[in-house]
Amino acid sequence: xxxxxxxxxxxxxxxxxxVTLRCSSQSGHNTVSWYQQALxxxxxxxxxxYREEENGRGNFPPRFSGLQFPNYSSELNVNALELDDSAxxxxxxxxxxxxxxxxxxxxxxxxxxxx
Amino acid sequence: AQxxxxxxxxxxxxxxxxxxxxxxxDTSDPSYGLFWYKQPSSGEMIFLIYQGxxxxxxxxxxxxxxxFQKARKSANLVISASQLGDSAMYxxxxxxxxxxxxYFGTGTSLTVIP
Numbered sequence: 001x002x003x004x005x006x007x008x009x010x011x012x013x014x015x016x017x018x019v020t021l022r023c024s025s026q027s028g029h030n031t032v033s034w035y036q037q038a039l040x041x042x043x044x045x046x047x048x049x050y051r052e053e054e055n056g057r058g059n060f061p062p063r064f065s066g067l068q069f070p071n072y073s074s075e076l077n078v079n080a081l082e083l084d085d086s087a088x089x090x091x092x093x094x095x096x097x098x099x100x101x102x103x104x105x106x107x108x109x110x111x112x113x114x115x
Numbered sequence: 116a117q118x119x120x121x122x123x124x125x126x127x128x129x130x131x132x133x134x135x136x137x138x139x140x141d142t143s144d145p146s147y148g149l150f151w152y153k154q155p156s157s158g159e160m161i162f163l164i165y166q167g168x169x170x171x172x173x174x175x176x177x178x179x180x181x182x183f184q185k186a187r188k189s190a191n192l193v194i195s196a197s198q199l200g201d202s203a204m205y206x207x208x209x210x211x212x213x214x215x216x217x218y219f220g221t222g223t224s225l226t227v228i229p
Contacts, residue, residue, distance in 0.1 A: 035217075045217065056215035106160035
């Protein structure tokens with residue numbers, strides 16, 4: 001069973017640039033969620049993708065966008081980067097089902113630094 | 116209001132001792148799940164234990180147990196026989212049945228002292 005992978009591991013960008021982060025979900029999982037974790041904070045939900053459509057969004061501006069592909073992998077795109085976008089970006093995959101139990105498996109994260 | 120509150124920014128425990136990490140939550144959804152994750156310095160979030168709102172018994176997974184007090188809306192993590200490798204950040208999280216996202220607390224940094 002292949003776990004969740006993310007690329008790149010680290011990234012340095014300058015303010016105003018655009019960035020694309022990638023995530024491959026765990027085998028058999030059909031749902032991908034993205035989180036932003038600022039230094040010293042807990043992860044904050046950005047959005048979730050299910051069946052290639054956005055399925056829930058946190059309090060993030062439209063310059064944060066995403067995609068999910070037929071193989072359930074996903075991309076997170078951030079336009080017009082700001083200094084406050086510097087964070088660890090975590091991708092989590094899960095198998096959508098009923099009930100509150102919906103364990104998410106996290107990838108190792110992409111650490112984005114905006115200068 | 117915060118969905119998940121972790122009031123202990125940092126905790127220290129002697130090796131082989133037990134430690135309790137506190138977590139309180141806020142929800143009006145009668146069906147929800149509570150999760151604990153460990154985050155080492157490498158950054159990856161590692162799932163530890165789950166407790167469902169309708170579960171009658173406290174969850175246990177090896178050295179981890181969850182002290183679930185529904186009326187008080189608390190879900191404290193107990194780590195028994197602490198090991199040096201337990202040193203990490205620990206996050207409490209909740210998912211409501213009516214929602215998609217996980218809500219995370221601000222975490223507790225645990226340091227195990229030899």
